[in-house]
Each structure stands twice: as structure tokens, then as C-alpha cells.
Amino acid sequence: MSLFKLIEHSQGSYFVEGDMTFLTLNKINTFNFPSSAKEILIDLDKVLHADSAGLALIIEWIKQSKQQNTALKFKNVPHQLLTLAKLSDFNIENFLLS
Secondary structure (H helix, E strand, O other), X not given: OOOOEEEEEEOOEEEEEEEEXXXXXXXXXXXXXXXXXXXXXXXXXEEEXXXXXXXXXXXXXXXXXHHOOOEEEEEOOOHHHHHHHHHOOOOOHHHEOO
8 A cells, every 4th residue: 555645746736646545545635726726737647556535536626626617637547547437427538638
């Protein structure tokens, strides 16, 4: 198990390291978008393991971004999360960096 870390790379750009699982996510506080942010990019390239808790966190981030009128994009989303989103009938494609 590798601890979940959300690290700011630059203003409006973050990357996730570690696991996005029930074991790692139930111990963190949710990420609050900076109120002045118009765009947020979250890179998931360094995610080692993910489960439905990881998908739930992504959905929560999307919900929060809509409430704050922030454009949110993800890149390098792990295959595990894309598969879970598809199985859950959740359309994540609109939030992927093209």
C-alpha cells in the first residue's frame, strides 16, 4: 500500500502519487479547489492502485469543480479507473485532457 498524495506542481496543476483506494482515501481530507482557480489539471500518472473509492473521489472533484465554475481536466487516468467509470455508466471522457 502506498499513501495517497495530492501534490501541487504549479498553479492550477496537480499530480497524484500513490494509491486511490478505500485504505488510503478514507484517511484524507478532501481537496478544496482554490476559489480563484478557473482551470485545474490533475495528472494521475503516478497512481499505483485504484478502486471504486478512487472513482468516487474523482466524481467528488468533478462535482466541486462544477459548483465553483472551475474547468477540471484529468490526464493519465489509470486503466482501472476508466474501466470502473465505464462499468458504472459514468462518462469521464468529458473531463479527460485530449
